[in-house]
Amino acid sequence: MSRIIFHIDVNSAYLSWEAVYRLQHGEALDLRTIPSAVGGDPVKRHGIILAKSLPAKPYKIQTGESLMAAFQKCPHLTVVPPRYELYLKSSNALIELISDYSAHIQRYSIDECFVDFTDMVMLYGDPVETAHVIRKRIKKELGFTVSIGISSNKLLAKIASDLKKPDAVTTLFPEEIPTKMWPLPVEELFMVGRATAPKLHFLGIETIGDLANYDLEVLKGSLKSQGVLIWNYANGREDSQVKKSNRLAIKSIGNSSTIPFDIDNRKEAHLMLLSLSEMVGMRLRDSQYLARLVSVSFKTHLFNSSGHQRKFEIPTDHTSEIYRVACELFDELWDGTPLRHLGVRVAEFCENDFIQLHLFDSSTDERKQRLDRVIDELRGRFDPKVIMRGAFVGSGIKPLTGGVGEDDFPLMSSIL
DNA sequence: TCTGGGGTCCTAGGACCC
DNA sequence: TCTGGGGTCCTAGGACCC
Numbered sequence: 001m002s003r004i005i006f007h008i009d010v011n012s013a014y015l016s017w018e019a020v021y022r023l024q025h026g027e028a029l030d031l032r033t034i035p036s037a038v039g040g041d042p043v044k045r046h047g048i049i050l051a052k053s054l055p056a057k058p059y060k061i062q063t064g065e066s067l068m069a070a071f072q073k074c075p076h077l078t079v080v081p082p083r084y085e086l087y088l089k090s091s092n093a094l095i096e097l098i099s100d101y102s103a104h105i106q107r108y109s110i111d112e113c114f115v116d117f118t119d120m121v122m123l124y125g126d127p128v129e130t131a132h133v134i135r136k137r138i139k140k141e142l143g144f145t146v147s148i149g150i151s152s153n154k155l156l157a158k159i160a161s162d163l164k165k166p167d168a169v170t171t172l173f174p175e176e177i178p179t180k181m182w183p184l185p186v187e188e189l190f191m192v193g194r195a196t197a198p199k200l201h202f203l204g205i206e207t208i209g210d211l212a213n214y215d216l217e218v219l220k221g222s223l224k225s226q227g228v229l230i231w232n233y234a235n236g237r238e239d240s241q242v243k244k245s246n247r248l249a250i251k252s253i254g255n256s257s258t259i260p261f262d263i264d265n266r267k268e269a270h271l272m273l274l275s276l277s278e279m280v281g282m283r284l285r286d287s288q289y290l291a292r293l294v295s296v297s298f299k300t301h302l303f304n305s306s307g308h309q310r311k312f313e314i315p316t317d318h319t320s321e322i323y324r325v326a327c328e329l330f331d332e333l334w335d336g337t338p339l340r341h342l343g344v345r346v347a348e349f350c351e352n353d354f355i356q357l358h359l360f361d362s363s364t365d366e367r368k369q370r371l372d373r374v375i376d377e378l379r380g381r382f383d384p385k386v387i388m389r390g391a392f393v394g395s396g397i398k399p400l401t402g403g404v405g406e407d408d409f410p411l412m413s414s415i416l
Numbered sequence: 417t418c419t420g421g422g423g424t425c426c427t428a429g430g431a432c433c434c
Numbered sequence: 435t436c437t438g439g440g441g442t443c444c445t446a447g448g449a450c451c452c
Contacts, residue, residue, distance in 0.1 A: 039442050040420070048420055066419070195451050225426075226449080256421065297444095303419080343421090366441065402421080 004127050005242065006115040007149040007157035008098065008134075010091075011166035013036040013111030014051035016037050017090040017146040017162060018080055023143070029074065035059060036078040039067050050082055054166070087111075090135065092143055099133060106242045114154050116242035131169040139167065154233035155238035156181075162188070177236045182209025191230050208234050250287060252296075255279045255402025256343025262301050263339045266331070271397050273326045278345040279402040282318030282376055284346055290347035294322055296329040299341035308333040318368045319375075322346060 010016060015038050022115075035056040040047025049070050052061045059074035065194035070077055091110045097104055101124065104116035117127055131148045132136035138146050146165035149160025152173060159181060160172035172180050187197045189208050199222060205211050212234035232238065245274045255276045263269050273296070284291055295309035308329040312321065326344050388399040 062417090064420080065417070069417070069419095112452080191450065195449055249423065254422075287422090305447085309445065311444090341420095345423095415420065 001118075004117040004121055004153045005154055005157040006117050007129070007154065007161040008094075008113050008115065008133060009147050009161045009165075010094065010111040011145045011147060012051050012053060013090075013144075014082060014087055015053050016089050018083065019053075020090070020143040021083075021086055023044075026390040031078065031080070034078060035061070035074050035076065036080070037070065037072070039079050040082065048376070056197060058146045071225065078145050079351075090142070090144070094138065094146075097138060097141065098134065101130065101374060104244070104275060106244065112158075114157065116392060117150075128171060130167060135169055153236070153238045154240055154242065155206050155233055156236050158190060159188075174236050175367075177212075178209070181186070182207060182212060182234075184208050186211050189230060189233055191226070196223070196226065196230070197261070250289075250349070252345055252347035253280055253282075253283050253287065253291075253341060254345025256297065256341060256345075257401045258299075258341045259397075261396070263342070266378055267335075268326050268395070268397065269330060269334065269339065269342065271391060271395055272342050272401070273330060273344060274323050274391070275397055275399055276342065277319055277323035277326055278400050280344050280346055281317065281322050281372065282379070282400075284317045284322075287349075288352055290317050290352045291322075291350035292348035292350060293346065294325050294329070295345050295347070296326050296333065297343045297345070298330075298334070298339050301338040301340050304337075304339075306333060315352075317352060317372070318365075319372055320368055 015031060018038055023030060023340055032053050033055065035053060037052040037056055039047045039049045047065065047067055048284065049061060049063055052063060055072065055267050056077065059077070061070050061073060061077065063401070064187060067079060070079075086326055091107075093114065095105060095107060098113065098115060102115050102117055104119075106114040108114060117124075117130070120130070121127060127150055131150055135146055135148055138144065145166070147161045147165045148169045149157040149162070150169065150171045150173075151157040151160055156172045156174070156177075160170045163170045163172065163180065186200050186205055186208055187190055189211070192200065200211065203214070203218070203222070205214055209230060214231065216228065216231055219231055221227075223230070257272075257276065260274060263272065291312070292315045293309060293311050295307055297305060297307035301307045310325060310329055312325065316322070322344065392399040
């Protein structure tokens, strides 16, 4: 039996949510009506564009480009800093409203979700009409607009929602593929990115239709399994389930940061690793997991990147353990080239519901654990900066680096 | 174009085992 | 002895997503 899937996408999410918040708090100006953007650190004119308004489009402002470049294209661009707690609240409100219509919701990212509407058709009738009802309710009750795509699978629904923006409902059922999807440039296809597009062009493939009708064996030859995947996508074939997102699905936790200055000595590098390990450790403990693997990665001033990873002898969630191994890994990997980016990540989780007591130094282990808990507690209760290791004082390196705390839902996958 | 930060998955090569 | 092949695990690197 054929399914009915919705993909719901918030238009210019961060910017819309910011604009709505400001209107609700008495500001007269609607950011959506002027060239504006949400981006990092406008004061220092540093960071990147995270979201832009429609009036910013004619200036060719691109999501992901540096603020410097954006100001050059549009000197009077209004830039506001991001506020992730607000976006999380807005996202939750959206999901709550959609829950009135179906319990089968998959949050794909903070501003996108899939809804399996198949069983709801009996209850609500025509899906397109229902989608319009949902769209209008969101606009009226929450103050921002969405684009809704409807089809028989997640891939087509996602592409459909992109066809018309803002504030729109669009279908892309299999019989509509040749007219609505095949004329699109191939880079609009999910999973065709910066590296794959040139390879496809080399084969003479320009549109999604070209790809759909291309010889699969030839494609396999140059793109392996990726070739098979995108060929199926180009033909609209995809059958993954709308899965309720569960926190348990999380696979890794990491933080990384571009340093304001190039690091050229081990001491500063270690301090940076400590700062990152603190955040990773906090998030790991919050997740209730222990990690079996830790990895360190960096980018040099020339943007060459490399990484190194290792397993813990015993799965852990201690900041001090993560930091110790991170330093080991770093010292083995680094040849002294100046660095501008450093990252720490933990993975391979197991449950922490029994306490790991090992025979040799259970007392120090317990002490570490207590220390972590007390610090987490204080940081949660007050400002995270209340606890600061002495080594950071006057170092120019923040005692805690990286974002994404407590309520993150870890589901951004390159697979639908 | 002078390039953030959070993730997931795939592949290739080497080590090691039988 | 200088020579198999298959399976699994580990690691590094790259591609993609939002």
